[in-house]
Amino acid sequence: MISFGFFNYWIFIILLMIGLYTVMSRSNLVKKMIGLSLFQISVFLFYISMGKVTGGTAPIVVENTADAVTTAYSNPLPHVLILTAIVVGIATTALGLSLVVRIKESFGTIDEEDILEMEDGA
C-alpha cells in the first residue's frame, strides 16, 4: 500500500469531513444515517492505519518458528477494536433506521425540516 507520509491520515480526514458534512447539511434522515456510516468507516480507516507496521504481515503466527522471530506483525489490538466496532456499528445503524421508519409512520415524512415545521405548527 501507499505508505509514504501521512497519506492515509489525509484520506481519513477528507472522508471524515464528508461524513460530517453529510450529517449536518442534509435534512433527509436516511441520508444522515448514511453520513454517519461514512464517518464511521473513516474512523475505521484511521485505526487500521495506525496499527500498520511497514513490512509487517497479518497478525497470524507464521508456522515456521525460525521465521517467526524475525517476522514483524501488524498491531492486532486496533484490528480487534475495529472488528467489533463494525458489527456494533451495524447494530446501532439498524436501531437508527428503525427509528427513521417509525418517524415516517408518525409524521409521514423523513425530512427533518418538514418535521420541525409540523412540530411548530402543532
Added chain:
Amino acid sequence: MLLLIAGTMTVLMVRNLFVATMLLGIVSFTMALIFISLDAVDVAFTEAAVGAGISTVLYIGTLALVGSQEKERAKFAVGPLVICVAVGAVLYYATYDMPQFGHPDNPVQTHVAPRYIQESPTEIGIPNMVTSVLASYRGYDTFGEVTVIFTAGIGVLLILRQRRRRRTDANKDAKDTPLDTDRDGKGSSLSGLGSNHDLVPHVIAKLLIPFIFVFALYVQFHGDFGPGGGFQAGVIFAAGIILYALVFSLDLARAVINEKAILFLICAVVLLYGGVGVAGMLLGGNFLDYNVLASDPVAGQHLGILLVELGVGITVTAAMLAIFYAFVGRADLIEEASQRGEK
C-alpha cells in the same frame, strides 16, 4: 483511496437514496480491500460481510418503507461547509504531529501490542492473535460489545414490533391463500423482491446457500487458526438466511428459523458468554478467566475461546436476523393496516 473519496462525494451529492445506498456498499467494499493491504484481514472480512452485505440490505429495507427520493433543497448549506473545512484544516494540521506511518516504534506499537504478539502463541496457543486478543485478553470488551448488539437487536424489535398481536391474527385469516397473493399484497416491501417466477436467482441461490453456510461454519471454527471468528461467521450465516428470505420468501425463511427461536437464541447465547465467565469464577479463577476451564491453561484457553466465539457467532446471527425480520415484518404490517383502511 482516491476511489473512496470519489465514492463518498457521490454519496453526498446524489439525490436518489437508493443509489446512495449502493454507493455506500461500494465504498465499504473498497475499504475492505484497503484493510487487506493494511494487514487487517479479520477486519476486512467483517467490513466486506457487514458493510457491503447486511447494511445494504437494511438500508434498502428502510427505503422500501420510507421512499427513496430525497427532497430537493434550493439553498446551499454554507454554515456546515465552513465548519467542516475548519475542522478538516485543524485535523490536517494535527497530522504533522502524528508519528510516521507504519513505523515499528510508534507509540501505538509499544504498549500492550508486543506482549500480545510475543506471548499469545504460548499463552493461548492459537495462531490468530486477533482471535486470542478478542476472546481472551480483551474478553470483557467483547462481552460488552455482544451486549450492545443484543440491546440493539432488542431495541429494534421493540420499536418496529408494536402491533404484533393484531398482525398475527390477521395473518391467520390470510393463511389460507397461497404465497402468491401474500407477495402481491406486499408490493414495495422487501420480500416482494423475490418473485416466484425468476428462475435464475432461484437456481443460483440454491447453489450458493449451502456453501455460504458451510463457509460460515468454517469461519466460525477455523477462526483460531486463520482469519475469521464469531463476528464474521455470524454475519455470513445471517447473510445466507437473508438471501434465502429474499429469493424465496420470508415465510419460508421463517419456517426455517422463526422469530421465537431467534429471540431465544439471542438471550441464550449472551447467557452462554456470561456463563463461561462465571464458570471460570466458580472454578476458582477470575471472571472470563479460561485458564481454569481445563486441566492445563492452554487447553482451557482453547475451550473458553471456542465457547465464547460460538456465543458471539450465534448472537450476531440472531440479532441480525431479528433486525431483518423486524424491518420486513414492518412492511407487511403497514400493508395490512392500509388494507384495512386504518391509515
